[in-house]
Amino acid sequence: MTRRTCLAIVLAAGEGTRMRSALPKVLHAIAGRSLLAHVLTAVADLSVTTTAVVVGPGQDAVAAEARRVAPSAACFVQHDRRGTAHAVLAAKAAFARRPDDVLIVYGDTPLIRAATLKRLRAPLAAGAAVAVLAFRPADPSGYGRLIVAGDKLIAIREEADASATEKAIGLCNGGIMALAGTHALAILQHIDNHNRKAEFYLTDAVEVANGMKLNAVAIEVEEDDVRGINSKGQLAEAEAVAQQRLRTAALDLGVTLVAPETVFLSADTKFGKDVVVEPYVVFGEKVTVEDQAVIHAFSHLVGAHVGKGASVGPFARLRPGTRLGAGARIGNFVEVKEAVIEAGAKANHLSYIGDASVGANANVGAGTITCNYDGAEKHRTAIGKDAFIGSNSALVAPVEIGAGAYIGSGSVITEDVPAGALALGRGRQVVKDGAAARLRALRSLAKRKARSRD
Ligand code: UD1
Ligand code: CA
Numbered sequence: 001m002t003r004r005t006c007l008a009i010v011l012a013a014g015e016g017t018r019m020r021s022a023l024p025k026v027l028h029a030i031a032g033r034s035l036l037a038h039v040l041t042a043v044a045d046l047s048v049t050t051t052a053v054v055v056g057p058g059q060d061a062v063a064a065e066a067r068r069v070a071p072s073a074a075c076f077v078q079h080d081r082r083g084t085a086h087a088v089l090a091a092k093a094a095f096a097r098r099p100d101d102v103l104i105v106y107g108d109t110p111l112i113r114a115a116t117l118k119r120l121r122a123p124l125a126a127g128a129a130v131a132v133l134a135f136r137p138a139d140p141s142g143y144g145r146l147i148v149a150g151d152k153l154i155a156i157r158e159e160a161d162a163s164a165t166e167k168a169i170g171l172c173n174g175g176i177m178a179l180a181g182t183h184a185l186a187i188l189q190h191i192d193n194h195n196r197k198a199e200f201y202l203t204d205a206v207e208v209a210n211g212m213k214l215n216a217v218a219i220e221v222e223e224d225d226v227r228g229i230n231s232k233g234q235l236a237e238a239e240a241v242a243q244q245r246l247r248t249a250a251l252d253l254g255v256t257l258v259a260p261e262t263v264f265l266s267a268d269t270k271f272g273k274d275v276v277v278e279p280y281v282v283f284g285e286k287v288t289v290e291d292q293a294v295i296h297a298f299s300h301l302v303g304a305h306v307g308k309g310a311s312v313g314p315f316a317r318l319r320p321g322t323r324l325g326a327g328a329r330i331g332n333f334v335e336v337k338e339a340v341i342e343a344g345a346k347a348n349h350l351s352y353i354g355d356a357s358v359g360a361n362a363n364v365g366a367g368t369i370t371c372n373y374d375g376a377e378k379h380r381t382a383i384g385k386d387a388f389i390g391s392n393s394a395l396v397a398p399v400e401i402g403a404g405a406y407i408g409s410g411s412v413i414t415e416d417v418p419a420g421a422l423a424l425g426r427g428r429q430v431v432k433d434g435a436a437a438r439l440r441a442l443r444s445l446a447k448r449k450a451r452s453r454d
Pocket of ligand 1: 011012014054086142158172173200201203
């Protein structure tokens with residue numbers, strides 16, 4: 001069998017008014033990735049021939065996101081928002097290559113998977129002109145209802161136009177449709193806007209196809225695959241499903257999640273073998289954790305690479321640009337940003353390490369701060385291998401601490417320290433024998449004087 005060519009059209013021109021947000025709906029994120037990026041990733045996994053994205057006028061940010069995720073996708077602008085069929089026709093130029101299949105996916109249906117899209121295309125190869133993903137949601141309100149007769153799909157009725165009997169139908173439109181390329185344009189051009197909202201509904205493709213004596217079918221799938229997002233409540237529900245899937249995938253990979261329901265992952269989180277993640281850990285975008293590393297409870301990681309056997313937390317914060325070498329240790333209340341911590345180096349307690357490099361096996365004592373920002377610019381701190389930074393030191397960048405150097409506790413280091421040197425940058429301690437008693441006596445005298453004055 002020859003491979004069928006496929007044009008995928010992603011509709012992203014929605015207003016999304018029910019999101020009550022200045023951000024375009026499809027740019028809202030679940031699992032650290034925009035709704036649009038989830039859809040485009042599923043479409044790419046299907047290896048379609050061409051991808052078109054329909055955006056609203058002035059939605060440059062949406063077009064930019066489409067280009068970032070799918071550089072080969074063509075963007076089309078739907079100038080007036082006149083319905084989903086009208087939106088598809090905004091991408092009419094993309095039909096010129098006469099694809100075998102036309103797949104239409106809504107940008108607000110982010111949980112769709114390539115395997116499900118594949119199932120939707122199957123009936124086209126068998127001669128159907130229209131195939132629709134159907135599901136039975138717990139709450140059907142807001143969705144289009146499917147009117148079926150036997151295994152034939154007769155029509156889709158939008159909720160606004162549905163009668164009471166039609167509203168009672170539990171089988172709903174998942175909002176994802178496949179059209180046979182040979183008939184797609186003819187069907188779309190026949191759709192009118194004679195409905196409550198005076199919109200050109202893509203869903204009317206079913207009735208139009210039936211009128212042309214063509215076949216329409218519904219393929220029933222799980223609700224999770226086709227959840228549409230029109231509100232923040234639905235966004236949160238989709239996030240829960242995405243998290244559930246990511247946790248299951250991590251467990252299947254052999255990651256130990258002590259309390260999976262408390263761990264939040266991103267769609268791009270990567271784990272090696274025998275990784276342990278304790279409860280209440282958040283993985284933002286772009287985190288890689290290598291074999292045998294342990295992420296202790298209540299840690300927050302974004303844009304960080306955790307090396308083999310490294311240990312993070314509890315209560316650690318790894319920000320973008322953090323790279324931990326093998327066996328490195330970042331302990332409680334330590335924040336790291338734009339910093340390389342080489343193999344075996346440690347910062348175990350209460351520190352800020354930003355715009356820095358920490359050499360292999362160096363020890364950064366409790367309370368050490370890299371003072372990287374002077375109010376105008378950021379500067380770098382370089383700590384050599386095997387260096388020892390005494391507790392509560394302030395390293396005022398730009399500054400370099402040589403290999404094996406030793407910084408006395410409580411130092412404020414403003415000048416470079418050569419390799420192997422000892423640096424002390426603090427006030428000298430004064431000790432006065434027996435002076436404690438004299439001090440107390442002076443104090444009580446002062447108190448008595450004050451009282452006699454009252
Ligand atoms: C749509 C379906 C409904 C289905 C539901 C599934 C129609 C008419 N209705 O309803 O049957 O059950 O999805 O989630 O298709 N868009 C444009 N241009 C437009 C209108 C919409 O690009 O002129 C885009 C939106 O950005 C969105 C998608 O198309 O990504 C769907 O539009 P939306 O308004 O969310 O449709 P629903 O009312 O949810
Ligand atoms: Ca929707």
